Amino acid sequence: MVMENGVGHENEPFEEANVLDESEATQAVQVALNIRPLIPLERVQGCNDCITVVPGEPQVQIGHHSFTFDYVFGRAATPLPGIFDKCVKPLVEGLFHGYNATVLAYGQTGSGKTYTMGTGYTVGGSTEGVIPQVMQTIFKRIETLKHKADFQLRVSFIEILKEEIHDLLDPNPPSTEYIFGGGLKALAVGKPPIQIRETTAGGITLMGVTEADVKSLEEMAAYLEHGSLSRATGSTNMNSHSSRSHAIFTITLEQRRKWDPLPDGGSPSPEDCGEDYLCAKLHLVDLAGSERAKRTGADGLRFKEGVHINRGLLALGNVISALGDEKKRREGGHVPYRDSKLTRLLQDSLGGNSRTVMIACVSPADVNAEESINTLKYANRARNIRNKPTVNRDPLAAEMQRMRQQLELMQAELLCARAGGPSNTEVQMLKQKVAWLEASNMDLRRELEEARERIDAVSECALESQVERDKLRIKLDQLRSGKTFQELDDGLDVQTDNMLKEYVTRIQELECELQQMQHARVPFYTPPRPPSSTSSRSRGESTAGPGFGVAGIDGDIYLRTGEFSGEINTESLLNEFKRTSGQGNLDKQLRELDKRLERKQIKLFVRPDGVSAKQHLEKKMTELEEDKNYLQTERDNLLVELESNAQSSDKNTQKFQEARLHKLKSLKVQIAALNNKQEAWSQYLRQQQCSDGDGKRKSKETHEENEPQELQMWSITTGLKGFFQEFMPRNLLYRCFFGHRQTSFKFS
Numbered sequence: 001m002v003m004e005n006g007v008g009h010e011n012e013p014f015e016e017a018n019v020l021d022e023s024e025a026t027q028a029v030q031v032a033l034n035i036r037p038l039i040p041l042e043r044v045q046g047c048n049d050c051i052t053v054v055p056g057e058p059q060v061q062i063g064h065h066s067f068t069f070d071y072v073f074g075r076a077a078t079p080l081p082g083i084f085d086k087c088v089k090p091l092v093e094g095l096f097h098g099y100n101a102t103v104l105a106y107g108q109t110g111s112g113k114t115y116t117m118g119t120g121y122t123v124g125g126s127t128e129g130v131i132p133q134v135m136q137t138i139f140k141r142i143e144t145l146k147h148k149a150d151f152q153l154r155v156s157f158i159e160i161l162k163e164e165i166h167d168l169l170d171p172n173p174p175s176t177e178y179i180f181g182g183g184l185k186a187l188a189v190g191k192p193p194i195q196i197r198e199t200t201a202g203g204i205t206l207m208g209v210t211e212a213d214v215k216s217l218e219e220m221a222a223y224l225e226h227g228s229l230s231r232a233t234g235s236t237n238m239n240s241h242s243s244r245s246h247a248i249f250t251i252t253l254e255q256r257r258k259w260d261p262l263p264d265g266g267s268p269s270p271e272d273c274g275e276d277y278l279c280a281k282l283h284l285v286d287l288a289g290s291e292r293a294k295r296t297g298a299d300g301l302r303f304k305e306g307v308h309i310n311r312g313l314l315a316l317g318n319v320i321s322a323l324g325d326e327k328k329r330r331e332g333g334h335v336p337y338r339d340s341k342l343t344r345l346l347q348d349s350l351g352g353n354s355r356t357v358m359i360a361c362v363s364p365a366d367v368n369a370e371e372s373i374n375t376l377k378y379a380n381r382a383r384n385i386r387n388k389p390t391v392n393r394d395p396l397a398a399e400m401q402r403m404r405q406q407l408e409l410m411q412a413e414l415l416c417a418r419a420g421g422p423s424n425t426e427v428q429m430l431k432q433k434v435a436w437l438e439a440s441n442m443d444l445r446r447e448l449e450e451a452r453e454r455i456d457a458v459s460e461c462a463l464e465s466q467v468e469r470d471k472l473r474i475k476l477d478q479l480r481s482g483k484t485f486q487e488l489d490d491g492l493d494v495q496t497d498n499m500l501k502e503y504v505t506r507i508q509e510l511e512c513e514l515q516q517m518q519h520a521r522v523p524f525y526t527p528p529r530p531p532s533s534t535s536s537r538s539r540g541e542s543t544a545g546p547g548f549g550v551a552g553i554d555g556d557i558y559l560r561t562g563e564f565s566g567e568i569n570t571e572s573l574l575n576e577f578k579r580t581s582g583q584g585n586l587d588k589q590l591r592e593l594d595k596r597l598e599r600k601q602i603k604l605f606v607r608p609d610g611v612s613a614k615q616h617l618e619k620k621m622t623e624l625e626e627d628k629n630y631l632q633t634e635r636d637n638l639l640v641e642l643e644s645n646a647q648s649s650d651k652n653t654q655k656f657q658e659a660r661l662h663k664l665k666s667l668k669v670q671i672a673a674l675n676n677k678q679e680a681w682s683q684y685l686r687q688q689q690c691s692d693g694d695g696k697r698k699s700k701e702t703h704e705e706n707e708p709q710e711l712q713m714w715s716i717t718t719g720l721k722g723f724f725q726e727f728m729p730r731n732l733l734y735r736c737f738f739g740h741r742q743t744s745f746k747f748s
């Protein structure tokens, strides 16, 4: 058995990483073998399959010959669609990185080249071929990359027929005349023939060929179809629709990559900031099939076509041989590219800077065995060709772009320097710092959110337990007053439970609102307080630092002097008024709530324990006395200040005087209220002292008799509640009624 393995078998697959690696040296031409199935004509002729694919290997056997390729497709091997994914897709990817690429279908006539390449594409027809899949992939890729680069696509479609290049997309094709025996002869009218030119960079271009701009897949597909229909085809004994020319469909992709800021938001270094201008070409070549006149039955024009086809393919074979001979290659031996237009056009693709895949198409029929072996040998030689892919940049455009961006950066730096602002490096550092701070801010926010959730859960628990505790206290008090368990259960129904819950929640909400409002307030001056007078602090006062402010009771405003120096800010006064008005509403709501609570509690709770109530009242009386004394001192101080400033004509001092007068009025009202309450409590205490002896004997039976006393108690406690509402912070008020039930209960 003859092993026809390629010499350079260390071929690397086209992987994305390779595509990006510009430093890569040479890359061998990849060869894929595509074995089509037996076609009906061959079956009719009773042909047998003569090619065996080695399972799991890219290897085939035909007769006593064995060939190894990079890939084998068709029949028992990987199915046809795999050709695009495995061989062609990486080339399309490379196109977007600036690499030229060529896909070349080679094979005997009727071996399936046009079928595989999809060159005979018609709109709405099969998209299985390589070219339709290439087009789809390119447009999908552009869609995903359009924010990073501006793309421009062009297509050209030519055929080489009898050593002449024809433009298949020419909108005004040369006149043609029908020639007897089939085929069309072009009559060139005016337009100069298409010429092959070598660029200064050594690339090959075609002068005078139509390059159509395309914007959409549909447009490109229409050009492909148009060119396919214009291509010269004819019927032979081996293929009823035989291509009589070599066709090259070329897609040119130009891209101007937009300036891409670094992921951390910074800007690239001046060397790195060049906007890339890349221009790469993908040649999709459907060669005419090699043929033997004896078998194709070609004569006349067909025969002449066949001669030209074979001549072009022979020249290609010579180029492949020259390139595949390592010794010749090392010695820099001659490669006969100029022997045919085909080889001249494929100069870049074979031994040039392109990435190239050859798809060798064969028929498995035993009648074609000899030609199939020739194709396999031909393709096997191609594996020895080494190309040197390079990124195709427009050096001038790239340089201009780089310089433009460098200029922009320097202008920005100059502006910063002139404005005395931070340098570019400092800006970068600050940006990094900002990014870091933003990240840690996010972390902290998340933690805060978690903590809030935990607090909510704990608050819920606390609420439940507070309600439970209050219920138990009520029960305990009721038991002490002689109620039975049955009565307790009847008394504390679900409704009561809900009501308690509602109250506790509402009070918590109000406390919360109050705290928020207190935080939002402007700082006030707080004069030094006597140690035991916390309960006498006016609503709206704050313990914050010195200043001048207004504090209000139920929406009333009064001004209070402090260590104020400077002018009165009328706007802040107005704002404060608005806030205190809001607080007035809040106070009203709280009082309303308390009244409802008292009414309920009067119904629910047993009568108070006279002894502890008395002690508590005595304590409160002392506190009340202290508060009164404090208010009187404040009043006296105010009077002194008023007198000393009475003669002043200063505008500000006059304003202060007015405020002081207002405050004085308010203090007088408060002192009078305290006197009233003191009087009420003294009266109650006297009553308590009188009834102290028989107070302990009070029982359930005498409950109705004591109703007037209980109501009297309520009126006293309502007075006390009023006092606490006026002089106690809200949280203390709540604690007074719920937190220290034992004490507060006596006043409810």
Ligand SMILES: Nc1ncnc2c1ncn2[C@@H]1O[C@H](COP(=O)(O)OP(=O)(O)OP(=O)(O)O)[C@@H](O)[C@H]1O
Binding pocket: 035, 036, 037, 039, 080, 107, 108, 109, 110, 111, 112, 113, 114, 115, 116, 239, 241, 242, 243, 244, 287, 288, 289, 290, 361
């Ligand atoms: N993979 C395949 N599966 C089924 N039928 C195929 C396959 N490949 C080719 N054929 C059929 O084989 C016949 C010849 O195919 P095609 O025209 O593509 O050959 P060709 O190599 O381009 O020939 P020529 O060089 O003469 O143009 C067509 O009828 C085509 O439908």
